[in-house]
Amino acid sequence: MNPTRRDLLAWSGGAIAGLILTPVPWKLLGDSAKWTQNWPWIPQPARGPVEVKQTACALCAKGCGIRVRMAAGAPVGLAGAATHPVSDGALCPLAFGAHQLNWHPQRLRQVLHRGHPASWQDAVAAFRKAVAEGPVAVVDGRPGRAASAVLEAFAKQHGSYHAVATREEQSLAPYAEWSGVPTAALGYDFANVSTLVSFGAPLLDGWGTPGSFARRWSRRQVRLIQIEPELSRTAACAWRWVAIRPGSDAALAAGIARTMPLEAAAQQSGLTPDAIEELTRTIVAEGPVLAMSADAQPAVAALNLALGGSVVQRREYAAPRVPLAGSHRGILIDSTVPWEYEPQASGEVFRFAAWSGGGSHADWLLPAPGFLEELTDVPSAPASAIATYALAAPLMKPGHPVSSAVEFVGASIEEAIRARCERISRDGAGRLYRPGEREPVALAGLKLEEELMAGAVWVDNPKNTKIVRCKLKNWPSEVGRSEARRSWTANWAPPVLPPLAAKLFQESNLRERPEGSLV
Amino acid sequence: MLRASLASAIGLSTALAAGWIVFPRVLYQRQSQPVEFRHQTHAAKSGTAQCTACHVLREDGEFAGLPSIESCAGCHAEPMGTTKAEATLVADFVKPHREMPWLVYSRQPANVRFSHAIHVRRAGLECKECHAGRGESDALGPYRQNRISGYSVSLLTMSQCESCHRDRHVEAGCLGCHE
Numbered sequence: 132m133n134p135t136r137r138d139l140l141a142w143s144g145g146a147i148a149g150l151i152l153t154p155v156p157w158k159l160l161g162d163s164a165k166w167t168q169n170w171p172w173i174p175q176p177a178r179g180p181v182e183v184k185q186t187a188c189a190l191c192a193k194g195c196g197i198r199v200r201m202a203a204g205a206p207v208g209l210a211g212a213a214t215h216p217v218s219d220g221a222l223c224p225l226a227f228g229a230h231q232l233n234w235h236p237q238r239l240r241q242v243l244h245r246g247h248p249a250s251w252q253d254a255v256a257a258f259r260k261a262v263a264e265g266p267v268a269v270v271d272g273r274p275g276r277a278a279s280a281v282l283e284a285f286a287k288q289h290g291s292y293h294a295v296a297t298r299e300e301q302s303l304a305p306y307a308e309w310s311g312v313p314t315a316a317l318g319y320d321f322a323n324v325s326t327l328v329s330f331g332a333p334l335l336d337g338w339g340t341p342g343s344f345a346r347r348w349s350r351r352q353v354r355l356i357q358i359e360p361e362l363s364r365t366a367a368c369a370w371r372w373v374a375i376r377p378g379s380d381a382a383l384a385a386g387i388a389r390t391m392p393l394e395a396a397a398q399q400s401g402l403t404p405d406a407i408e409e410l411t412r413t414i415v416a417e418g419p420v421l422a423m424s425a426d427a428q429p430a431v432a433a434l435n436l437a438l439g440g441s442v443v444q445r446r447e448y449a450a451p452r453v454p455l456a457g458s459h460r461g462i463l464i465d466s467t468v469p470w471e472y473e474p475q476a477s478g479e480v481f482r483f484a485a486w487s488g489g490g491s492h493a494d495w496l497l498p499a500p501g502f503l504e505e506l507t508d509v510p511s512a513p514a515s516a517i518a519t520y521a522l523a524a525p526l527m528k529p530g531h532p533v534s535s536a537v538e539f540v541g542a543s544i545e546e547a548i549r550a551r552c553e554r555i556s557r558d559g560a561g562r563l564y565r566p567g568e569r570e571p572v573a574l575a576g577l578k579l580e581e582e583l584m585a586g587a588v589w590v591d592n593p594k595n596t597k598i599v600r601c602k603l604k605n606w607p608s609e610v611g612r613s614e615a616r617r618s619w620t621a622n623w624a625p626p627v628l629p630p631l632a633a634k635l636f637q638e639s640n641l642r643e644r645p646e647g648s649l650v
Numbered sequence: 651m652l653r654a655s656l657a658s659a660i661g662l663s664t665a666l667a668a669g670w671i672v673f674p675r676v677l678y679q680r681q682s683q684p685v686e687f688r689h690q691t692h693a694a695k696s697g698t699a700q701c702t703a704c705h706v707l708r709e710d711g712e713f714a715g716l717p718s719i720e721s722c723a724g725c726h727a728e729p730m731g732t733t734k735a736e737a738t739l740v741a742d743f744v745k746p747h748r749e750m751p752w753l754v755y756s757r758q759p760a761n762v763r764f765s766h767a768i769h770v771r772r773a774g775l776e777c778k779e780c781h782a783g784r785g786e787s788d789a790l791g792p793y794r795q796n797r798i799s800g801y802s803v804s805l806l807t808m809s810q811c812e813s814c815h816r817d818r819h820v821e822a823g824c825l826g827c828h829e
Contacts, residue, residue, distance in 0.1 A: 137654060139657075141653075144661065158677065169800055
């Protein structure tokens, strides 16, 4: 009996049906997926001795504590440092994946001169020429660091030093005007607040020192009343969200303080007079109260004083925040300056950045060290109530030639860091929080710089934090600037944002809810 | 019609046999360990059945790796018998101080981190719950490597991890294991 074509087709049909009932197709599918994980060009974490180091995150000025898991000398995982006095174990999603940022496609790997590849020698020669012809302006994004002191000293010799105020500092600007204390030394004492009235400040989205506030909030130690037009992520998680018309913050603040007729405040804010009255009763029901805004809002600051709220002054070296203006031969922009910043002055711009966000008008784009690739110090976070100091140790080596702005001007920060450590040790005030230890230790007999390099954090004595006395004679007539509210992602979305950031954000403790679940 | 049904049945049977019997044998490549190691014999002679006697956990609880050749040399500085494995062990590894290239049955992929400290110390799991009683057998058995993925057949899969965590009501996010 010879097999026919019909037999072959019937056999094939049976075989196909049979194959579906075996592990063959499913196993091949799964194994093929795993095979793609191990293609030779896909980077793999090195295998080797595993160790965990604690250091400070230098992605932004907050200086959260991070535990870096290292395999064969290379960081492979990051987590929050549970006993860290600044962040209290919390981390933002960007920090969770930050050890991968150095391989981001947007990483600036080459010197660019007006968009074209150039050499470091060309950049150095152009800068020296600019310095010789002068003046040169230096723009710093995080004043108060050792690098800032070095850059400021250089700028005083060759031109001028300018600092970009953070949004936290902007919100404190009215108090600086009324008290004479520089904004860089002002802070909010969140630890002693029961009711927090936030006019649009994204407190649960990275504003201020997010970890410590998020912890208090998740433990139901503070009532957060969020007043803003949009249902932001912070508003969605707040104890109460009050939706108002865009730009009516000042009017509502005046209405709550009764310096504006309720009807007028209601008309501007979109609330009813009864709603404003009820809101006022709710706010004052549980003190101490703190009212704050996302940016410079004199009316909100005045409301805070009217409600008995306060701001504090910590011991801090406070470089004056002088905005950049006028004409300069050269403008040197440090890598800590936000990418979105464009100098409102003329001059040849030398801009340092680890990642390129595109669309920059800088004449020179200069590759800076990336995450954990350089030694830097981390002074107090903006708007912090107490002075702190930590070091971010270099745990990775850059894969291409990089330079910091300090190195570019022919200086180094080691001496400035050493001098600051010696100053803190000599002063003797404050305590040192070592990695993994809940209880701080006194500074006496300790080698502070070595301790900080090992991940410890110096925290000033709380007695050195003072309540600021403000002289406010009249209710501020000027209505503050109300910019579009932006979340933490807005600062990073243009340059870099890891694809897993959203997922990581969900897993971070930053947005732990009082009920214990994650958002 | 009968003839077509018969052909279909033969095709079905052939596929089932190939899929369930032949395919697993072809998919996994069998490799031998450098020497045949007997857990039971070593446990009996050393007088301890504790896995951690040789598979040391560091102070922080993490797995410190397989025993080094120095551990073997403590007893096997000279051949302790006349077997071929004994001669190979002493001549090829102990005397030249060369580490044994063990094929690790449960080595996780590079993108996975498994913490022995958490599972053994905090959760109190016994070794055999994940290592399938390998320490109680007197033969290591062949190392079977998937020809496509390159992973060991004995590797714990993510679904096994998830299943165990689900049964014990222990939450673990992506970052708990993946980096």
